[in-house]
Amino acid sequence: MQHINLEVDKGEIFGLIGPDGAGKTTLIRILTTLLLPDSGTAQVMGMDVIKDYRPLRRLFGYMPGRFSLYEDLTVEENLELFASIFGTTIQENYYLIEDIYKQIEPFKTRRAGKLSGGMKQKLALSCAMIHKPDVIFLDEPTTGVDPVSRREFWYMLRKLKEHGITIFVSTPYMDEASQCDRIALIQAGKILSIDTPQGIVNQFEGDLYAVITNKKHQLVKDLRNYKNAKSVFLFGNYIHYSDKTIFLDKQGLTDYLKNLNHGEIEIRKVEPTIEDCFLALMGNLTGEVTHV
């Protein structure tokens, strides 16, 4: 991780978005006082993560990437344990976790190790929240989780935001960016960009086109060989294409593809997604790094 600068506002959902190995966990561990930085400073709730680590630890909640509750304690025992460590009770802050906890309450006498993945996640979030933290750090809470459960998890986070809690969450899924107020795109230990999701999309340089023909597998290779191709990426049902020129010569591209025996050619302008922006910024990274 190098030269990370960022600020998170009180009460916002801040997303740290990047692939495995980008440095997400390292950053979260530094901010949660579990890892010492080589240089630089960081404050959480106005406290220094190195000097003030003791009082600071009482103020935030942390849900690590790996399930780290006591598997041989029951659901309720885990929650009680976390409450008592922080000198509170389940009753006192129950209103905060109610929406989440009531979904697993029917299984409160079950050992945590015997819960399904989705239920473990809900218990971990409840435990991280039971002392009513001002800030909560969530390290990849949705990794390996199916799209439906991921949506439900984000719904829970938005409910927590309503209680004024600042949420700092990391994810490798680019499509979750839209759930955040602001995001930082991170790759290879460097921040590529920090902005609102729309702000990041607005920064995309040039126009983006969705292209499809009746020979999709071949299309990627053919587009890449086109003389004006700037970027060519598989994107769901389409190939996302950007051109070196300012105004795309649509007819020229169509003729080029026709000559290579493509039929049913469709080329239309599309709004870039966060993933398009990430791909473009990653391309910049391999050249010269631009700091925001």
Next chain:
Amino acid sequence: MFNSHSIEVRKLTKKFGSFTAVNEISFDTEKGEIFGFLGANGAGKSTAIKMLCGLWTPTSGEAKVAGFDIYKENEKIKRRIGYMSQKFSLYQDLTARENIRFYAGIYGMPDTKIKEKTEVLLDRLKLSEFADVQINSLPLGWKQKLAFSVAVFHEPEIVFLDEPTGGVDPVTRRDFWEMIYDTAKLGTTIFVTTHYMDESEYCDRISIMVDGRIEALGSPIELKERYDSKTMDEVFVKLARPAAIK
């Protein structure tokens, strides 16, 4: 065996006590087809894959993989398939070259052929320079590309990929799918699970499992039409939601 079907499944079922993990699923895959096997966590995908790989015996139903019966000929199946997942793929403390030799050796490839193919592969992956360093020091994306190459090194008829791109950066994820396309073109059936819904669009056909059953099966275009959805994500949510609410 039916000549072009690489996998044939009829009413395949697996029960654990009173719990039915896989409930009478039926489908076929074609040679060279990219078949997306989707479903929510806990829908029964892993259980089904373990049966198709010859690791678990079904409770009932029939299945043939590469023409062999999963009850009686599971050892023959193991030789003709490849497998990789995000969790288990390569030996971290072996080098790329050692991993290739190890797996190819297990599948009984002759030494001369291994040697010859290894150099070609390392070159194609642009890994020649790093062929003799331990895998654990390589970036995840490289490891996953290598793991895939190792899984298809012995030219299997079918390769099972269990969330092969989880956490991989967006550029490498796309390189990975181009490797899948190239492999499918050579006639290998690709049987793949993923939580990235944009990747499901790269498949020729997709099945979606809900509570142990196959609820939907078709090309991405067919499924989007059938469920009146713009994206596969929407299709998935419409189908899997009932299970998730429960």
